[in-house]
Amino acid sequence: MTPSRPRNRLIAQVFYDVEFIERYGGGIQKIMDACEAAGLPQPVFEERFGGFLVTFNKDIYTEERLEALGLNGRQSKAVMYVKETQKIKNKDYQEINAVSRQTATIELNNLAEKGILIRTGRAGRGIAYELPIMPNK
Structure with a gap:
């Protein structure tokens, strides 16, 4: 500049x-x-x-930005999924990424720790993950 x-x-x-x-x-x-x-x-x-x-970029959830934050491809795919559906559950993560429940749990928790997703709901099947800031479409 x-x-x-x-x-x-x-x-x-x-x-x-x-x-x-x-x-x-x-x-x-x-x-x-x-x-x-x-x-x-x-x-x-x-x-x-x-x-x-x-x-100005109104959508902070771009694939380029997510990659720059150190997310793997599965995590980026999950964030894109949440942009479309408003939330993701462990089972959804397993299905869209073809991973085990344990891998889904670890990677979703990692997204929450980084502040990219927020965890909502109670324990078990009631837990879902959402975006803290919804992009304007």
């Missing part, structure tokens, strides 16, 4: 004078901090066609 600079010096100076902005370049860091606090991927900043473009 290029160093921060006002794109329109006159507007930037007016905003600074009326204390609408504290300093030049502070907005980009605030945007990045807000995305991180919300658990969203960092936005992409680009200078294009003489303007400035910021791209």
Whole structure:
């Protein structure tokens, strides 16, 4: 990313004078901090066609991001399943991934420990896993 600079010096100076902005370049860091606090991927900043473009990703559950978090293919598949069905149970995990109950339990618990899924329900067959933040479709 290029160093921060006002794109329109006159507007930037007016905003600074009326204390609408504290300093030049502070907005980009605030945007990045807000995305991180919300658990969203960092936005992409680009200078294009003489303007400035910021791209936000609304879906934090992309295969690329899940891979970057260190999930295996089965876990990524389970998260994609939850995006579609709203929840997953151990039996569902076993069926979509062709794994044992023990493997499903370990990997679902790992997803919960990482904060990617949240565990709901009581012990046994009542336990389900859901996304803490549902993506906008």
